[in-house]
Amino acid sequence: MTDSLDQIFVFVKHWLLDQLANVLPPAIMPLVSSVMSLLPVLVVFPSLFALTTVFERKGLGRIQNRYGPNRVGPFGFLQFAADGIKAIIKEDVVPRAADKVVHFIAPVILVITALTVYAVLPFGRNMVAADFDAGLLFFFAVGAASELAVFMAGWSSRNKYALLGAMRAVAQMVSYEIPLILSSVAVVMITGTLSLPKIVAAQSTHAGLLPDWFVFTPWGFAGFILFLIAANAELNRSPFDLPEGESEIIAGYFIEYSGFKFALFFLAEYLSMFALSGLGITLFLGGWNAPFAALEFIPSWAWFFIKLLTMIFMFIWTRGTLPRLRQDQLMNLAWKFMIPMVLVNLVAAAVWHFTGPGITRWFTSGALVLGAYMLLGKPQFESKDIGKRTYRFAD
Amino acid sequence: MTPLVGYLLLSAFLFAIGLAGALTRRNAIIVLIGIELMLNAANLNFIAFWRYGENPEVLTGIMFVIFAIAVAAAEAAVGLALIIAIYRHYKTTNLDEVNTLKG
Amino acid sequence: MTLPFAIIAILIIAAATAAMTLRNLIHSALAVAVSFGGLALAYLYLDAQFVGLTQILVYVGAVAILIVFAVLLTRGGEAPEKSVFSASWIWGLLITMSVFATLAWSVLHSFASQREPAEKVGATVKQIGDALMTKFVLPLEVIGLLLTAALIGAVIIAMRDESPKTKMEDGRSKMDKSSVPSSILHPPSSTGGRQ
Numbered sequence: 001m002t003d004s005l006d007q008i009f010v011f012v013k014h015w016l017l018d019q020l021a022n023v024l025p026p027a028i029m030p031l032v033s034s035v036m037s038l039l040p041v042l043v044v045f046p047s048l049f050a051l052t053t054v055f056e057r058k059g060l061g062r063i064q065n066r067y068g069p070n071r072v073g074p075f076g077f078l079q080f081a082a083d084g085i086k087a088i089i090k091e092d093v094v095p096r097a098a099d100k101v102v103h104f105i106a107p108v109i110l111v112i113t114a115l116t117v118y119a120v121l122p123f124g125r126n127m128v129a130a131d132f133d134a135g136l137l138f139f140f141a142v143g144a145a146s147e148l149a150v151f152m153a154g155w156s157s158r159n160k161y162a163l164l165g166a167m168r169a170v171a172q173m174v175s176y177e178i179p180l181i182l183s184s185v186a187v188v189m190i191t192g193t194l195s196l197p198k199i200v201a202a203q204s205t206h207a208g209l210l211p212d213w214f215v216f217t218p219w220g221f222a223g224f225i226l227f228l229i230a231a232n233a234e235l236n237r238s239p240f241d242l243p244e245g246e247s248e249i250i251a252g253y254f255i256e257y258s259g260f261k262f263a264l265f266f267l268a269e270y271l272s273m274f275a276l277s278g279l280g281i282t283l284f285l286g287g288w289n290a291p292f293a294a295l296e297f298i299p300s301w302a303w304f305f306i307k308l309l310t311m312i313f314m315f316i317w318t319r320g321t322l323p324r325l326r327q328d329q330l331m332n333l334a335w336k337f338m339i340p341m342v343l344v345n346l347v348a349a350a351v352w353h354f355t356g357p358g359i360t361r362w363f364t365s366g367a368l369v370l371g372a373y374m375l376l377g378k379p380q381f382e383s384k385d386i387g388k389r390t391y392r393f394a395d
Numbered sequence: 396m397t398p399l400v401g402y403l404l405l406s407a408f409l410f411a412i413g414l415a416g417a418l419t420r421r422n423a424i425i426v427l428i429g430i431e432l433m434l435n436a437a438n439l440n441f442i443a444f445w446r447y448g449e450n451p452e453v454l455t456g457i458m459f460v461i462f463a464i465a466v467a468a469a470e471a472a473v474g475l476a477l478i479i480a481i482y483r484h485y486k487t488t489n490l491d492e493v494n495t496l497k498g
Numbered sequence: 499m500t501l502p503f504a505i506i507a508i509l510i511i512a513a514a515t516a517a518m519t520l521r522n523l524i525h526s527a528l529a530v531a532v533s534f535g536g537l538a539l540a541y542l543y544l545d546a547q548f549v550g551l552t553q554i555l556v557y558v559g560a561v562a563i564l565i566v567f568a569v570l571l572t573r574g575g576e577a578p579e580k581s582v583f584s585a586s587w588i589w590g591l592l593i594t595m596s597v598f599a600t601l602a603w604s605v606l607h608s609f610a611s612q613r614e615p616a617e618k619v620g621a622t623v624k625q626i627g628d629a630l631m632t633k634f635v636l637p638l639e640v641i642g643l644l645l646t647a648a649l650i651g652a653v654i655i656a657m658r659d660e661s662p663k664t665k666m667e668d669g670r671s672k673m674d675k676s677s678v679p680s681s682i683l684h685p686p687s688s689t690g691g692r693q
Contacts (some may be wrong), residue, residue, distance in 0.1 A: 102528065134623050137551040141538075144559025148531055151566055155524060167570070170563060177559075194623050398503070402540075405507045409514055409533075411598035416518030418590025424523060424568055428530050429560065432514055435537050438553075446544045454629050455619050458637075460541075460549050461630075464556050465641045469648035471561045475568040476652035481606040482572040491584055492590050 010126050011036070037129035038140075049270040050080035056316045064319035066295040087263035095158060095256050099153070102156035107264040109149040114271035116142045121278045122197045124288045124301030131378065133348040135196040136188065139279060140181055143234075147173045153265075165252025168327070169236055169243035175334040176233035176240075182342035183223040183230065187214055187351040189281045191242045196279075200287030213286035218366035222373075224284040225247065226342055228314070231276040233334070237315060239322035242330060277311035278304070297331035337376055344372035402443035410436035423478045423488045427471065434467045502543055510536035521582050523569045531562035545620045 004011070013036055020032060020264035054077055061068025094103060118380035120135035122128040132138050147170055154166020169326065188194060191202040205212045214220030233240040236252075244252035254265045281287060285307055325333070348368040354362035413432030416425055438460045445456025482488050513533035517526045534557035541550035584590070598693055 100524075132547065134548050134551055137548065137555065137623075141551040141554035141559065144555050145535075147559060148528070148562055148566075151563070152528065155566075155570075163570075169565075170567075174563060175558070192624070398500075400605060401503055401507070401685035402544075404602060405540075406508065407531060408511060408603060409600060410601065411594050412511070412514045412518055414597060415591060415594040418593060419587035420518070421582055421584045421632070422523060424565060425518070425526055425582075427515060428640060429530060431557075432530065432533065434556075435534065438549075439537060439540060440540050442544050442546050442549060446546065451621075454621055455550055456633050457546060457626060458629060460546075461552065461626075462634075462637055462641055464549075464552055465645060466666035468556050468561060469645055471564055472652040473648050473655065475564050478568055479571055479656045484617070488572045 006083045006125055006301075009040070009124070009301065034129065037097065038119065041129065042115065044265065045115075045271055045274055048274060049267055050084070052270055052274075053083065053266075054079050055312075056319075058373070059313070059316045060320045063317070064074065084263070088260055090259035091113055092259040092261060097158040098256065099156035099158070102152050103256075103305075104261075106149050106153035106156060107254075107261045107268065109152070109265070110146055110268040111264050111271070113142050113146040113149065114268040114275065117272075117275045118278075120196055121275065122200050122282060122287055123278075123304050124299065127288075127301060128197050129229070131195060131197055134194045136184060136194045136199075139196075139275075140177075140184075143275075144177065146268075150253055153257070157253075157256035159256050161249040161251075161256045162253050165249050165255065166242045168249075169253055172236070172240065172243060172330060172334075173234055175331060176230045176338070179226055179334065179338040180230035180234055182339070183227040183345065184279075184283055186223045186342075186346050188221055189346065189349050190214070190353055196282050196287075200282055203286040204289050206293055211286055211289060211291050213284065213289070213291075215284040215286075217352060218362065218369050219345050219352055220284055222341070222348070222369040224280065224343050226338060226345065227280055229285065229333075230338060231280060232318060233317065235273050235276060235315075237273070238319040239325050239328060240328060241324055245324060273306065273312070273315060277308055277315070280311060281307045332380070337380055340376050341372055344368060397447075399443055399447040402439060402447075406436045406439040406443065409433075409439065421489045423481065423493075424475070424491050426490065427474045427478065428434055430474075431467060431471060434463065434470075438463050503540075506536055506540045506543060509533075510540065522576070524566065527562060527565045527569060530565070531558050534558055534562065548621065548623055548626055 013033075016036060017033060021029060024032060031386070058068040058076065069079040072078040072082045094100060117139050119130045120128065120132050120138050150173070151166050154162045154164075154169070157163075187199060191199050193199060193202075203211070203213050205233045210216045215224045215370050236243045241317065242248070244254070249255070254262060257265060281304065288304040290296045290298060290300075290303055348365045351368060352365040355364055403472060410433050412430040413436060416429030416432065418429075420426055420429070426446055441456040441460045441463070445451055445454070448456065459468050487493065510533055513529050513536060517529035517533060518679060520526045535554060538550045538557070539672055540554040541547075
């Protein structure tokens with residue numbers, strides 16, 4: 001029973017494929033199969049986007065001591081429909097000086113790249129659209145293409161704020177891509193594969209109380225934190241939202257976009273947030289595995305989405321809590337803290353791997369990571385001129 | 396025509412386009428782009444020969460392309476840094492105007 | 499000659515031609531990015547998955563961005579009024595045509611034109627990794643050295659010539675004053691929610 005619930009989508013797909021095989025020529029069946037794997041992605045994640053916008057606004061409202069949207073539908077949960085209708089019926093203004101073609105294709109490329117990366121993410125047991133041998137590389141390669149789209153959007157608008165925002169965004173994304181990739185390389189070193197389903201399979205066992213997720217190892221914990229920070233910066237979300245800092249450069253690279261194209265930028269931003277969260281889950285949080293053997297009756301895809309919602313909540317929480325960084329702080333964090341830390345983390349993962357099972361590897365690997373943090377992080381973050389933060393209104 | 400010949404002709408044409416750009420354009424950045432295209436044409440040759448060659452399991456073609464991509468990335472970084480340095484000195488990236496050895 | 503190959507070939511050739519003929523440098527850079535992407539598709543179609551994805555990561559993700567930055571740093575964002583072709587363009591074109599004629603002639607008369615396609619081969623990431631760590635470990639080390647040297651060299655070449663006075667200041671204030679717009683220097687204190 002639990003097994004059939006776990007595999008229900010796989011069964012449905014095979015049943016539909018069998019039905020279609022009677023009417024369609026066999027030559028196009030592989031194509032039909034991939035389309036049927038990708039269609040749910042095209043439905044599920046944009047609807048998750050719609051829900052997340054409401055959750056984010058409600059959550060931020062709660063954090064900032066205000067109501068958030070509460071007019072449309074029960075508790076304001078239909079706000080996304082109102083927003084969507086507004087975006088579609090608005091006039092699409094293109095600046096006269098803009099480079100029309102580039103201006104048009106930039107958001108399209110952004111959304112396509114954001115959707116393409118889902119092809120390699122495993123959403124559940126046997127649920128991956130394309131099991132590439134080099135799946136992780138595919139994820140980062142397609143993600144890297146979005147940087148060019150961001151630049152195209154900023155440059156083609158012929159607006160100084162847009163160009164400034166695009167340059168900030170590209171510089172930030174290039175800088176934080178290195179820690180993002182290197183923190184994942186530690187996992188690749190341990191598992192010896194770039195295929196994401198195999199990385200999940202490597203975390204499926206249980207050792208005592210804790211599951212064998214990589215986040216429960218010294219290097220994996222440090223890698224997960226570094227991955228989260230780098231992902232936050234890669235997504236241009238607060239506290240790394242300098243490229244679109246409203247109070248400085250209004251909206252950054254998408255300032256000259258209106259109507260539906262503006263909505264596309266938001267869609268792409270949230271889709272990449274889900275994708276990077278999904279990658280973090282796959283690499284460090286055991287993918288679709290249940291945390292305890294007793295909880296395995298809950299289907300694997302449900303575990304994936306539970307973890308995904310937790311990650312999304314963490315992103316919203318971070319956004320509501322931390323103030324924006326300054327440009328020099330941003331670059332210092334990337335080059336003086338993140339990159340040395342991920343390099344040390346690679347060594348820690350190698351030490352973990354070669355020390356062999358036992359308590360010693362916990363100490364050696366943990367001491368490496370902790371020592372590096374003490375040397376690199378502590379002196380930087382304990383700034384002299386910033387006093388202890390005090391609160392006046394909230395307790 | 397075998398598939399290998401198709402790829403080799405495509406690569407030769409890409410090389411010719413890159414060469415034409417490098418030889419006929421004024422701007423230093425376009426010249427660099429042309430050189431990158433020529434390098435990529437060579438890479439396509441390596442992959443085509445690896446795929447249709449005698450011993451594909453040896454992976455020499457793949458390895459050569461991986462190293463060539465790394466070298467090309469280094470070349471692009473240094474080349475563009477040189478162009479920026481030239482621009483700072485001559486206030487132009489037009490190669491026809493950069494014709495003195497003495498600054 | 500199959501349909502996917504024809505599509506990929508047309509994409510590569512059209513994008514490369516556009517990159518070499520367009521007047522606006524940013525358009526050229528974007529077109530060359532498309533051409534690099536087409537080459538990556540060609541590699542994927544030739545079963546070289548790892549190389550194809552590396553091509554996208556390095557060329558579209560890094561080299562194209564570098565080119566675009568260089569164009570903006572040298573104020574090449576607008577198309578020039580004068581001719582974009584050099585004074586000796588006719589010679590360049592002649593040399594190119596003779597080079598292409600030689601290449602095409604030798605390709606068509608080589609052993610390659612008789613060669614029958616091999617059965618499907620593939621290179622898994624594991625095979626590539628094993629080869630890199632055993633047979634090709636020396637080139638790998640040399641590439642590491644080369645990339646480090648290129649990194650340091652590029653920074654030194656592109657670094658601004660500092661007068662002795664500004665050299666006294668620390669790195670942060672140097673960056674603040676010379677290259678960062680003033681809007682970044684005075685960040686507002688609010689977190690600035692989108693709502």
